[in-house]
Amino acid sequence: MRFSTLAFALVGSVLADPGVSPASISKDADPGTSFTVDKVVTTPEILPKPDVVLLIDVTGSMGGSIQNIKANLVNVIANVSKVQPNAQFAVASFGDFSDPNRFQVVQALTGNLVALQNAVNSLSASSGGDEPEDWINALFQLSTGAVAFRGDSSRIIVLVSDAPSHEPSNGHTLDGDTIAALRGKTIRVIGVNVGLKHLDQLGQATKVTTATGGVIIDSAVDTVSKAIVSGLKNLNVTIKPDVVSCDVGLTVEFAPTETKVSSGDVVTFHETAKVADDAPQNATHQCFVRFLLNGTPGGNAFIQRIAVAVNQMGCFTCVPQPGKNLCHPTTSCAPTPYGTMCLTRPGFKADRTDDDNVKVQWRMKWPVPGHEHRVAVVPGTSADTLCDRKNTGPDVCKEIKVAKCKAAAAPEGARFHDTDQKVIGSGEL
Known part of the structure; x- marks a missing residue:
């Protein structure tokens, strides 16, 4: 299964003063992360209307x-x-x-x-x-x-x-x-x-x-x-970002929350977009923000639309059938409570991949104790790298992040071979 990144698009439409720059911006982000964009607001020389x-x-x-x-x-x-x-x-x-x-x-x-x-x-x-x-x-x-x-x-x-x-x-x-x-x-x-x-x-x-x-x-x-x-042209203007609405899973914050400048001056707001850990995936979430002048938009507020497309992260499944199983030979298409996934050998993780990169590898919150060490990877990913040897037992690969996978419609976790529980630190691989 191909993984597509989370795309962030910020689209602005200036109705009148003040002007905000940049009017649009694109970023990559993941669920559970945030990023900050500097928004430069140029106030009008003369108060609007x-x-x-x-x-x-x-x-x-x-x-x-x-x-x-x-x-x-x-x-x-x-x-x-x-x-x-x-x-x-x-x-x-x-x-x-x-x-x-x-x-x-x-x-x-x-x-x-x-x-x-x-x-x-x-x-x-x-x-x-x-x-x-x-x-x-x-x-x-x-x-x-x-x-x-x-x-x-x-x-x-x-x-x-x-x-x-x-x-x-x-x-x-x-x-x-x-x-x-x-x-x-x-x-x-x-x-x-x-x-x-x-x-x-x-x-x-x-x-x-x-x-x-x-x-x-x-x-x-x-x-x-x-x-x-x-x-x-020399009156004070209070500029205040106002979050009109946000979909579930997305929030926007500003620093400062408001500021006072002379008309015609320029002020920078640090706008932070946060995507929740449990933001619904494969969906687009939006926030609408306006910048108020002296407490009222009056038809002259800059309206900003923030659209975040949250795509699937981690939890990719595999098909355990000849010709359809795309798992790398260093992994196996095995059952989990969240569907069949490409699982590494006990105590191994993905090659040439950051530990927190859940786009490629992840652990799961297993309902059956003793399987916490198991690492799943995107189909086709090689996994011949040992997990951190300072950890043992079920925690042997705890440096790999746990993804919020959804349980399969028909849980497959009832049968696990005994060798699945043998990990580095218990004497076997």
Whole structure:
């Protein structure tokens, strides 16, 4: 009987970012063994399926910044859409607590560039009394329904201002309810600190960006648009391999189990595939794995299929008939509880074969004591090599691995000749 190896095939299909390399791989393995493959994950420059709310301070000192956004909004959207074509944007504004434009959503989430440009063009800088403005209230409103985020999107608020916020702000505080509301909707805050650069004067911007996994970007008045893009490309991404399902007999593990990197970075996972000792043979077993971004696949997870073909190992039988008996002359086609097999002489093992190579030779868990020394080999294998002489009795060939053979339908172990029990160490071969 011809022995065929266990073939491992790993086939990947990249639906979107992140990218995983290699996308496919092949290995040889045996039941009871494992092997590790390094999987290199390249994270997206910008989080997948982004819903980006431009939250813009429209108090008097923000005139230059607003003009910069108006002039360069097309470039901002183009930069984001180049990496994530399904990106959507919204435009919201805030003023001071006494202003008529304290908070408003100027344009809901959309991919329509004309609508977004019109929304930004409608903004103008005015009012504002003291230095603090009212952006904590604006963050709370956006995280509690003012904008309808898509269900599986990466949600980002870009806060553009040059001043800290009143706190409380319309009754809301960062620690009291705003950060909790943002985190509850998995919204990240990017702070663009422009002009006077007093956005973080009271430490509020640091607190909210740290709590939500965001970042603060300093910017001159005439570089606000570039700062927005820079902020979107500098967010942390948590990558976590997720084993969706595995057939019986196959498992997959990863080290590390998850890791956090900056968007655009590369991380290596050590992926270990394990085939169980008793994995069903002559069958293909599969695992499906995806790499989650920030805890959710969102339609952007890399889906990986691991297929392992487990073929027959050891336990090959022979046909004890003239013309059909393919056993080597140094062996004999003899009955065992697992069918007729090519058995070596007591105390001998296969020639030029590693002791643990159960593709060629194996022992069995005999139900009849005293036969544990018997070594079976693949038909045609010569067996003129003595087993390890340091072992005696039934353990004389214990260096040969025991295979998990299945009992024959009609066990043949009832009759064994006495000479089968004579082994090295008992005075005879």
